[in-house]
Amino acid sequence: MNAPTDLSMKTDDVLKVELEVFRREHRDLDEAIRAMQQTGTADQLTLQRLKKKKLVLKDKIAQIEDRLLPDIIA
Numbered sequence: 001m002n003a004p005t006d007l008s009m010k011t012d013d014v015l016k017v018e019l020e021v022f023r024r025e026h027r028d029l030d031e032a033i034r035a036m037q038q039t040g041t042a043d044q045l046t047l048q049r050l051k052k053k054k055l056v057l058k059d060k061i062a063q064i065e066d067r068l069l070p071d072i073i074a
Helices: 012-039 044-067
Strands: none
Touching: 012 044
């Protein structure tokens, strides 16, 4: 994907689509990690990599949410 990574250069519509994609990926990773832990089919290195990827997605989700829903001090 060659889209710009700077959030300020993206429209709100693009960010909303990316947000949904990242949320879906985060959910899928969570389910995959849970399944691997329950069945015992994954080694620790694989689980660590999946968890790290999940954290990166969580950070991206938080950045987009902050851009779309800025804090308003009343």
